Amino acid sequence: MNLLPVKRAILSVTDKTGLAEFGKFLVDRDCELVSTGGTKKMLKDAGLPVTSVSDVTDFPEILGGRVKTLHPHIHGGILADKDDEAHMETLRDFGIEPFDLVCVNLYNFADAVAKGLDLKAAVEQIDIGGPTMLRATAKNFHSICVVPDPQYYETVVKEIEEHGGLTLEFRKEMATLTFRLTSEYDAMITKYLSENDA
Template identity: 55%
Template sequence: MEFLPIARALISVTDKSSIIEFGSALHQAGVELVSTGGTMRQLTQAGLPVRSVNEITGFPEILGGRVKTLHPNVHAGVLADKDNPEHMQTLQDHHIAPFDLICVNLYDFGKAVAQNQSVREAVEEIDIGGPTLLRAAAKNFHSVCVVPGPHWYPRIRQEIQDNNGTVGMSIRQQCAAETFAQVSRYDAMIADYLRPVQEQ
């Protein structure tokens, strides 16, 4: 679709700069907010109504937070093609609501490396759910707006404001392209770190 109505957003960010302002703008535009962990706490403390991912999945965060968004109730809502009636019927059959906006940024693996952590400690800063969400939303930019960093917040806010609660195809494709580039750089950084044989 050319103009995507934004009614439901998933927000899960490591870099929380400007996230309250962005979440507030989304809420004022009538967007339902879904979030995880520390992001949810920060938004809730700011007085915003937020649903937890646990509520959406019906399953708690487990393995010390390693598994929280990796669930069909999340990813089917991200990957469904809204122009495909069969996809939308499948969501309906399984009582899954689609997402329209995914705002995610990744664990700071570079910081862990800079702090000379052991390999065992550093790998805990390798994000799994974040890149998965970002790639899913970027792949499905025809039906989802992916927001890969705080520098996009003002433009997305303005887009929603100027287009009666919708985001146009052009900016969605630009965000998707940047998302894939970011995830590629992130994976390359991890590969460069792990490639040397290290005794730790």
């Protein structure tokens, strides 16, 4: 797929800079927003229609928020190859709707370390669902676009305004940036754990 129209997006961010404006841009172009927790609240407070991840999964957030998006109704919609009819048939069989855009940024682990939290408290700031969605979306850039940081919102907006969707070249570029970001995040966690006693 070369040009990707954006009609369904999942947004789940720690850094909410520019989120309401970005969400409004998507909604104004008939994009359904799906979201979690504080991100969903901010979008609703901005007057935007937003669907809860729990409504998509038909399962509540559990374990103090550790498990929210790790579900086939989320990851099936992220990882489906839209050019593969067998994938699309599987989505239809299980009532899963595909996503076109995933906007996620991660828990600020560096900030947790800087605050001098003890090991157990710091470990709670290791994001699991976020990197999983980022990596899944980046892997499937032929069918979906990943947006890993607010600094890219304006670029995404310009791409959609100029092309009516997101080009394959742009999606590949965003995937590359995302894999670099997640590898740096993992390297930071590796360094922290190796330097701190259990």
